[in-house]
Amino acid sequence: xxxxxxxxxxxxxxxxxxxxxxxxxxxxxxxxxxxxxxxxxxxxxxxxxxxxxxxxxxxxxxxxxxxxxxxxxxxxxxxxxxxxxxxxxxxxxxxxxxxxxxxxxxxxxxxxxxxxxxxxxxxxxxxxxxxxxxxxxxxxxxxxxxxxxxxxxxxxxxxxxxxxxxxxxxxxxxxxxxxxxxxxxxxxxxxxxxxxxxxxxxxxxxxxxxxxxxxxxxxxxxxxxxxxxxxxxxxxxxxxxxxxxxxxx
Amino acid sequence: xxxxxxxxxxxxxxxxxxxxxxxxxxxxxxxxxxxxxxxxxxxxxxxxxxxxxxxxxxxxxxxxxxxxxxxxxxxxxxxxxxxxxxxxxxxxxxxxxxxxxxxxxxxxxxxxxxxxxxxxxxxxxxxxxxxxxxxxxxxxxxxxxxxxxxxxxxxxxxxxxxxxxxxxxxxxxxxxxxxxxxxxxxxxxxxxxxxxxxxxxxxxxxxxxxxxxxxxxxxxxxxxxxxxxxxxxxxxxxxxxxxxxxxxxxxxxxxxxxxxxxxxxxxxxxxxxxxxxxxxxxxxxxxxxxxxxxxxxxxxxxxxxxxxxxxxxxxxx
Numbered sequence: 398x399x400x401x402x403x404x405x406x407x408x409x410x411x412x413x414x415x416x417x418x419x420x421x422x423x424x425x426x427x428x429x430x431x432x433x434x435x436x437x438x439x440x441x442x443x444x445x446x447x448x449x450x451x452x453x454x455x456x457x458x459x460x461x462x463x464x465x466x467x468x469x470x471x472x473x474x475x476x477x478x479x480x481x482x483x484x485x486x487x488x489x490x491x492x493x494x495x496x497x498x499x500x501x502x503x504x505x506x507x508x509x510x511x512x513x514x515x516x517x518x519x520x521x522x523x524x525x526x527x528x529x530x531x532x533x534x535x536x537x538x539x540x541x542x543x544x545x546x547x548x549x550x551x552x553x554x555x556x557x558x559x560x561x562x563x564x565x566x567x568x569x570x571x572x573x574x575x576x577x578x579x580x581x582x583x584x585x586x587x588x589x590x591x592x593x594x595x596x597x598x599x600x601x602x603x604x605x606x607x608x609x610x611x612x613x614x615x616x617x618x619x620x621x622x623x624x625x626x627x628x629x630x631x632x633x634x635x636x637x638x639x640x641x642x643x644x645x646x
Numbered sequence: 647x648x649x650x651x652x653x654x655x656x657x658x659x660x661x662x663x664x665x666x667x668x669x670x671x672x673x674x675x676x677x678x679x680x681x682x683x684x685x686x687x688x689x690x691x692x693x694x695x696x697x698x699x700x701x702x703x704x705x706x707x708x709x710x711x712x713x714x715x716x717x718x719x720x721x722x723x724x725x726x727x728x729x730x731x732x733x734x735x736x737x738x739x740x741x742x743x744x745x746x747x748x749x750x751x752x753x754x755x756x757x758x759x760x761x762x763x764x765x766x767x768x769x770x771x772x773x774x775x776x777x778x779x780x781x782x783x784x785x786x787x788x789x790x791x792x793x794x795x796x797x798x799x800x801x802x803x804x805x806x807x808x809x810x811x812x813x814x815x816x817x818x819x820x821x822x823x824x825x826x827x828x829x830x831x832x833x834x835x836x837x838x839x840x841x842x843x844x845x846x847x848x849x850x851x852x853x854x855x856x857x858x859x860x861x862x863x864x865x866x867x868x869x870x871x872x873x874x875x876x877x878x879x880x881x882x883x884x885x886x887x888x889x890x891x892x893x894x895x896x897x898x899x900x901x902x903x904x905x906x907x908x909x910x911x912x913x914x915x916x917x918x919x920x921x922x923x924x925x926x927x928x929x930x931x932x933x934x935x936x937x938x939x940x941x942x943x944x945x946x947x948x949x950x951x952x953x954x955x956x957x958x959x960x961x962x963x
Contacts, residue, residue: 411894414913415779424780435895492748493757518894521775522760527718527748536719536826539745552829556889557741558842559657563829564717570825576896577888612757612790616770616783624920627941633951636926636944637958645846645903645924646870646959 399453401444402508403478404499405460406434407469408519421617433469436514438476439574442581443544444512445477452546453509455479459502461495463487467597474592475584481597482506488602488609492520496528501605503533508569510551515540515573526573536566540575648678648768651732653725654696655716655742656686661695664738664796666803671796672736673701673804674765681706683728683816685721687714690813697810705813715828718746723820726753732791733768739795751793758793759784763800773797777894777917799900799921838864841890844873846903847922849892852879853908853930853948860885862949863907866956875899877909893918907948911936928952 409415410430417424433441444456458473460466461484470481484498503511511533516523530537538544538553542561545552546568555562556575602609630636640646650672655662665682672680681704682696689707697705706728712720725746729735735750737743739761751758763781764772770785771794786792841847848867854860860874867874876886878893892899894914900921907928909915916939919925927940928948937943944951 409776411914412912415776417780424776491757493752493755496752519776521777522758523744524748524751524758524760527745528752530719531722531749531752534823536823537745537749538826539718540741555741557831558840559831560833562831565827565829567825576891580888613759613784613786616785618775619781619783621774621778621781621920624925624939626938627925627943629937629943629945631944632946633944633954633958636928636942637955639942640903640924640926643924 398455400455400457400506400508401447401453402503402506402511403437403441403444403456403458403473404511404513404525405437405441405458405469405473406514406517407431407460407462407466408434408517411435411518417618417620421619423615423618431465431468433472434514434517436516436518436574436576438581439576439578440512440514441473441476441478442579443574444510445582446579447510447544447546457482457506457508459484459499461486461490461498470597471592472584474595474597475588476582477588478595480595483597483599484602484605485599486602486609489611490609491611491613492522492524492528493612494607494609495525496532497607498602498605499525499529500532501607502600503529510568510570510572512572512574515575526571530571533569533571536570537573538564538566538570539573541572542575542577544572544578648675648734649732650675650678650680650734650736651729652680652682653721653735653737653743653746654682654684654692655738655740656684656692659691661692662738662740663803664740664743664798665696666699667798667801668736668738668796669699669701669804670801671762671765672734675734675768678768679703681732683708683725685710685713685716685724687711693813694810697813698807700805700807702807702811704811706816707813708816708818710822712822716742717826717828718749719826720822721746722749722753724818724822725750727818727820728816729754729791734791735793737795739797743795747793747795754791754793756791756793757786758795760795761797762794763797777898778920779917838867839871839873841873841875841892842897842899844901846870846872847875847892847899847901848872848905848907849875849877849909850880850886850907851877851909852883852885854880854885857885859949862952866952869956869959872903877912877915879912906936906940907952909936910934911939
């Protein structure tokens, strides 16, 4: 079956103001709204569009993390994923571990494409997709802004510092999404009801033969240096004069 | 002792300044021996530039036709082979380095620290998380090889060397895969400066009211030589293109001057601009949160003020 695997990470919602715990042991996540990582929503949307064009037959959403990740997997199912796989663990998962776990799921599911968000908005690592591609020994097309599937190849336009780069990759391949790739659909209420009946399998990392290891240890968390409030000017003239005195205009 | 391998970024036979910034980061590790590796179709001209960066002990060249377009999947196995014997492998936190380094880390079975902004020791680094809303200090065990990308905005480029470092050709045996092929690259489509790297940015929010109304910002931006950005609300409303979005889920920028017109200052927008040197906010709502972070705030109607500001800048008075 032509299958697309999409990773879904549960992260603090992008609208939440992040606060570091006073003891520096982490950021406050208790009672905070959690959501699907925005780049992963884009990954899922792209997978669904490829399926809707008849170029794939099944979209599988995968999440790695504690039991609560199933909320985000249900969101993915409501958006249109056919089924979900939850690799359940309470361990701290660094990108290398996530990639090794995803590789195990890839080996079971044999997808034509794995689409991941280019980064998670919590740890901002931007690593997992590239690491999965390396371990899988397959092509990677990161920071995608356009994806075209043609037979056993994909033509991917990437957002790079120089502009837009286009790569041709053999399938299967790993694609990571940039912001401009698409606009994810909104979930409708009937879809949320339907999602409750879709299959969601739970896997144990140990059963997959992967032990989560933490090689990059968090020593402490701190808030960033704060900006101080500036001055109010009364009109455009005063504003431009102030900018001119600083050599900015 | 630390031995650091830095992968050079380059285009059109020119070394990218990000390479000298990686060297500056590496020199913060006491007593480190720093080497640069250049992958290119023909690496010698770039290697000569790399050899002139202060602090570099040796430059290694890998000249191969396959490295014409610096593709991560093609470089990674060869870089991983050359990384034997090094304690650290660094690349810039540009799209080139972000694409390449995790692939190398996975091949080396090494952890990666992304976006390092400060060096505390050979094993301890600081990096931003949550779009810069928190800073984490991370540590690897002594003896663990570390791959890292260097946040270029955090380091001043290393200067010129008094004498050039030795240049040595390498011929790694690792096979170069054929599954990934370069098709084309097109430079940014606009005559305006690139939003990500522009020194000045003029940005608009939902208060602009329409895509047509954004014209007044384009006009001001062209007068100032600035890039144009937009809030998520303006992008969602269709007033501005997706690639203009500034904020946590858009572009995180650090210009010398950021001018926000009709942007209230949602958290996710503020995280995208808080490294700007000077922030100007113009908004008709005196309670708008953007004023809390603005160096200069002006309450008023942007449709009146934008043309007025442009005129004042043009007249030089």
